[in-house]
Amino acid sequence: MKKLLSLTSTMVMLILTCVAAMGLEPMTATIRVMNGSLYDYVIIGEHPKATDGYDNAYDTISPGNLNASMGQPFISVIISHPDWKPAMRELRGDIRSMAKKQEWQLIITSSLPKGTPLNVAFQKKGNTLPQGMKLLLKEEATSKEHDLGRWSYMIEAPGPGAATKLLIIAEEP
DSSP states (O other): OHHHHHHHHHHHHHHHHHHHHTTOOOEEEEEEEEETTEEEEEEEEEOTTOOSSOOTTTOEEOOOOHHHHTTOOOEEEEEEOTTSOGGGSEEEEEEEOOOSEEEEEEEEEESSOTTOEEEEEEEEEEEEOOTTOEEEEEETTTOOEEETTTOOEEEEOOOTTOOEEEEEEEEOO
């Protein structure tokens, strides 16, 4: 038993040392999708104790959209995990393990007419991006990449009943 504990603690130290040696740092980023005063958001990030699966301590299940439920105008953005258990497929917050590159798939729906401008922005206040980390937005429809860490980006609302897919990529140097 002592050898097993010693081996386990040695492995944990080795993993943490490797992450530190790679220069990876924790990060959090709030991505907000808005039109005027109407908005929704998700939180993405990396933490040394998080996994790429669902972690009760780090991840947040999407509560749904109250405006949509009440028939009011809405914007909804979720982090999609279609291959996970049904209750965990739509997240508001998704914190992952430390990696040189991570990707999050966002699904945006809205009651706004098709073509209405939506601003997708990284909220700098209260978030932590390690120096040199790139935060890119990639449109599924066009495969164009945009530097979300420096500028917000305008997309068009998909229209009621439709969805827009975006990929957010965090990449450390």
